[in-house]
Amino acid sequence: MRLLLDTCIVYDWLMGEIKDLPIIERIQAEGALVSPVTVWEMAIKNGLGKMPLPSEHIAEDIEAQGFQWLNITPYHAQTVLELGDRHKDPFDRLLIAQAKYEKLCIVTYDAVFQDYLDGVLVIKK
Numbered sequence: 261m262r263l264l265l266d267t268c269i270v271y272d273w274l275m276g277e278i279k280d281l282p283i284i285e286r287i288q289a290e291g292a293l294v295s296p297v298t299v300w301e302m303a304i305k306n307g308l309g310k311m312p313l314p315s316e317h318i319a320e321d322i323e324a325q326g327f328q329w330l331n332i333t334p335y336h337a338q339t340v341l342e343l344g345d346r347h348k349d350p351f352d353r354l355l356i357a358q359a360k361y362e363k364l365c366i367v368t369y370d371a372v373f374q375d376y377l378d379g380v381l382v383i384k385k
Contacts, residue, residue: 261379263292264330264359266368267301267351269383270294274314274321280383283367292367293330294322295358301351336361347372 263286265273272278273287299318305311315321332354339357347353356376359366365379373380 261363261365263287263290263381264355264362264364264366265292265294265298265327266355266366266370266373267298268369269367270298270322270327271302271311272385273325278383283381283383287367292327293364294327295330295355296332297351297354297358298322330358330362330364332358333361343376346375 265287269278278284299322302311302313302318306313336354336358339361340353342360343353343356347356352370352373355366356373358364359377359379363379365381366373366377367381367383369383369385371380371382374382
């Protein structure tokens with residue numbers, strides 16, 4: 261199952277903060293997908309003063325890591341309708357919908373994702 265990285269994982273990867281060696285090795289071996297919603301979330305949180313960035317070239321920084329883009333489609337947005345309302349974060353909801361629709365394994369710190377998907381790899385921070 262292909263991997264989709266949650267925003268917090270991408271952020272920590274860019275900041276050199278991922279400490280789980282087996283996860284690092286798996287991502288490097290299998291590759292991973294990143295959604296444009298991650299760039300959007302990081303840009304918004306940075307603008308609010310909640311997330312310092314290594315640079316203002318987030319997309320280029322992500323591409324430089326060898327990650328592939330998972331573009332957002334109307335079908336991903338529509339899949340949000342199937343999620344119920346337990347998790348309120350709109351960024352996470354779209355990532356969950358993308359993973360659900362594309363049958364991807366999402367890598368995250370957030371165990372709540374398991375309420376929505378079978379394919380969740382929750383790592384400890």
